[in-house]
Amino acid sequence: MSEEIAMPLTSSNSDHRGGDRAPLRILFIIDHLLAVGGGESALVKAVRLLPPDRFRCFVMTLRGKISHDIVPHLPCRTFEVDLRCSYDARALKAACLVRKVIRTEKIDIVHTFFETSNLWGGLVAKCSGAPLLVSSRRDMGILRSFKHILGYRLVNQLCDGVVAVSEEVRQNCIATEHIDPAKLTTVYNGVDIEVKHDSECPLLDTLDLPRLDQVVITIANIRRVKGIDVLIRAAALVRDQFPDVTFVIVGRGNEPETVAALRDLVRELALERNVRFLGYQLDTAQLLRRSKVFCMLSRSEGFSNTVLEAMASSLPCIVTRVGGNPEAVVDGITGFLVDPEDHESAAMRICHLLRNPEKAMAMGRAGRERVVRHFSSNRMIRDLVTFYEHLAFKAGRSTTLPVTSI
Structure with a gap:
């Protein structure tokens, strides 16, 4: 197991907000970061664009190394876990690393992406003392077995919030996973909207x-x-x-x-x-x-x-x-x-x-x-900031009311 890849933290990832409140510390857990798909892109954008005076980010992958194409876009500390099976001795060792990171880095929010991270990662994070657990839903779940749906229903009881990528996905979660609608919020993907005039290809x-x-x-x-x-x-x-x-x-x-x-x-x-x-x-x-x-x-x-x-x-x-x-x-x-x-x-x-x-x-x-x-990247980040800060405020992790401007 590759316990950790320490990447240099940029000066913008300081521990102070310019006031007396430290940034919220978020650990993103994702199954893998081998290519830039929809979920991977959303995670990378969150790490890059969340206001550094209000958030400090960490990234953990559960299966394999992070792609060399993605590493330069992650200005934060990263951790790689070699989880090949979720119920063997190696999984116990992986769980210990998750626990160590959450406690050593004083994580406020764990946000999970994809199946293994949502299920195994969410359960381990909550058992490791993560104050707030956020789970992601990025598809309609057509490949999930009934066993997976039962797993989601169990972990959903531990989640403080669930982020759906569209309103249709949100409604599907309510219908199939029986999630409390109050826990669910829709945050649409966002893309960069700069105009590029270069037509060469x-x-x-x-x-x-x-x-x-x-x-x-x-x-x-x-x-x-x-x-x-x-x-x-x-x-x-x-x-x-x-x-x-x-x-x-x-x-x-x-x-x-x-x-x-x-x-x-x-x-x-x-x-x-x-x-x-x-x-x-x-x-x-x-x-x-x-x-x-x-x-x-x-x-x-x-x-x-x-x-x-x-x-x-x-x-x-x-x-x-x-x-x-x-x-x-x-x-x-x-x-x-x-x-x-x-x-x-x-x-x-x-x-x-x-x-x-x-x-x-x-x-x-x-x-x-x-x-x-x-659907701009800025709109996506604004919605995420509002969501995270509302969760933190409700849980007493923040004494300041959420601010939507970024």
Whole structure:
């Protein structure tokens, strides 16, 4: 077990707030930080952007080392735990490290992300004396077994608060986990909204695409739940009307069998010329800026970061009517909503936007305006600050009323 990686603390992470109240000390526990997905991105942003005069952050991963791509973005102390099984001798040793960190660092709030951290990590944190426990819900739980749901119902009794990533996820938690609604709050993902005018994209330039004005992009880790097979079937219909269209699929192949099945489907539909798999890309912003339509046909979704990033890049978005998607995309205004598995409707909407570029651009502008108003990183941090400080005030960990300005 790698007990600790000590990273230099920036001067902004001081222990004083300019008054007589020390910053709230938050330990984020997450299963892993190997790639930047939605949950990982939210955690990294929280660590980077929470006001340092009011919060001091620590990060712990339960399974494996932190990716070298992510380390530079964590200006805090980090801990790595080698938890391979949650009920063996190694797990006991891991629990002792969690306990040691909570007590040595005088942690006020433990905030957990993902299944193992929410269940095992939450239980260990509370048993270790963590004053406040916050759990995260970032999806609709379609892969959870009944055993997991029972585990959540048990740990929920120990939680002081639960953060849901969308209102639909919040309502699902109430229905399936029987969480007290008073414990639940919705904090939407937030994305950076700076305008970047650089339209160069060396990666796309190397692909020798037939038409740069007919690029449809999706960004998602390749798993069955992301519905990329549905997108490929839609691509075949779009190709019949736009022979030079290119569908760019960006994302890590998390399920090798799914990747193999998708490549077989591309060959079966004779789409080798029209579908490009780019794998994991650290800089997706340049790809979004050069694309014309964003399409993600997930079978289930909590609240997608990549949809927000596409909207922030002024792309019209075609997404499925699942989870938090309708809370982001306004049907007919910032893009289109289609039913899951309905590749024909998705293809029709894509063709409509390719055929009407001015309408596509108007939808893209409306989408960007919506992100600026409702889903910026600053908005996410403001909501988190309010949530943490209300919890601390109610628990007597803070003698100052919560302040929403940051």
